[in-house]
Amino acid sequence: MALRPVQVNFKALDASAVGRFWAEALGWSAHSGGVTTYAGPPGDLVWPDPVVLGVEVVPVPEPKTATKNRVHLDLASTSPAHQAELVARLRALGATPADVGQGEVPWTVLADPEGNEFCVLEPREVYRDTGPIAAVVVDCVDARAMAGFWCAATDWTVHEVDDDHAVLRSARGGGPYLEFLRGPDTKTVPDRVHLDLLPYPGDDKAAEVARLRALGATDLDLGQGDVPWTCLADPEGHEFCVLALPDADAES
Template sequence: MFLENLVFDAAQPQVRGHFWEQALGTQTLTDEPDIVETRLSVDGGPTLDLCFQQVSDPRLPSPRLHLDLHAGGDQAATVQRLLDLGATPLDIGQGDAPWVVLADPEGHPFCVMEEREAYRDTGPIAAIPVLGDDPARDAAFWAGLTGWQEYAGTAPQSLRDPSGRGPILEFLVADEPKAGKNQLHLDLRLEAGDDLAAVLERVEALGAVRIDHDWGDLPWTSLQDPSGNEFCFLPSSSS
């Protein structure tokens, strides 16, 4: 299996999705009122799809996952470009931190980071911070799912695609207990030959918990990681 999607809850997928597509320079896959999908490709690195799905009540801060953007050497110019696209300044108590906090058009926070050596070859998304209870435990869990490797980043624990390119998964301690469903989660795609029952048995042994829901018969399986952050298994493309 492999990490395939970053899935964002949205009140208006086209509003939020179009903003992020322009912000990141990604490739349109689907553009419908209830779903927008756009592809991030990093040369020599992973391909990730950003999916904006319509929900009736997308949660606002404080998020457990968000995006940290790579400014490409000119943070001020990048911030101005994002403001011109519809982002707004956001004060979450960051004070004089060297990164800039903005909100996307639906009010969800993200950061434009200062230049760091750790962000070399990330592409436009420098990092995806994941907040939880135990960064070491959570990093080990996600390494087992994604095949991503330990990386010497700036967070307590970091993982990166084995190519050494593309975004970094950063694991940090949450400041407050999780409240409600995350508005951003990760999807993993099973590969041909992966047996869902065996995969579920393995990840549950690592601390995952299946989510009981009344959403009907769905082709994906919803779970939570050991810190309660949601993720999904998608069936193999050959299924």
Template structure:
């Protein structure tokens, strides 16, 4: 299993996709009426695809997944560049913190981070993917199983085996899930993953009701309710 996509549901997917492709230096792969897909290269044969399908997920549902971008000593310049691309500064109650909180053109909050020892030089433009969880210990085991990523010195932070790319951080949730998230992750089973749905269930996840018949993926969730799609896996009959 491997983590393949970060997915943003968007009412204007092409505009949002171009914002994030420019923000992260990703290459646009496809663009049509079904949205936009871009590829963020992290290392040889290591990448994350950024997917922007058309969808109207309510904007008042709290985000459970967001992006923390690398800023470090260039934090101010990075934030100003993103504002120039269409982001805006927002107050989400963060108070006096060392990171900068912005929102993309759809209103999805993200952060430009200060330097931290946990952020590695090989992370690329995205330092971390924080995901809200009811039980970070439990969800760290789930996400390690479905992504193939490994725990770091922080047991609630997972990293690609190569060391490239962002951390996946399992964070204590401020409140229970209140609806479908605007951002979610997709994973793809490998040729040796014969029973990926069993793996999801064995680690506390569930198979959710599918949004439409005949889709080439299966929508699942961890035990905290965070959606994850298994690409190339037909839903159970």
């Protein structure tokens, strides 16, 4: 049994506007269903996408605090010129420069229209086949422990790990990396950005959730009420959700 990461979930005051921003930022299409907006590869909606992590934006009544998000996206570039063009295009879409104490670095730190930080990376060979999202980056205290939990929780495999940095990626290749970076800060506010996981067709969601609890995940009450997904936190308190299979998959 294993779970597959299928999307990065953003909370926003204006889910439609933030969803459109991320769709345009990534060169994708925005799909609105009910109160949420999903950004995925161009064309008709395919969910879950077999390779990429989509971006799902959900409305909440609280604005982002001034505290830096502990989860953010790194965007890939293919050349210095492309990096500069991408930064200029993102700023024209409403992104703003962000100072998270990065100092002089070759990447550019920006924030989306509601203040969610993200990075536009300089060209790096390792990200040549990821698509527009190079990595989902998670701040943590113990990179080795996070790699162990998330490798066991999902079908993604560890590419490298040391005390400061751990890297996972789908065993099928393609799509972004999941990276854990050790830092001094611990969680102080609810996550504004988190991962959503999905069972494979034929797997039992309740059994998967029980397996995650045995690995060290804990139940999380965000006031979600009676919903088809399950909210959990990893051993360092990062929030994530286990989604229910679509009806067609659940019956297969």
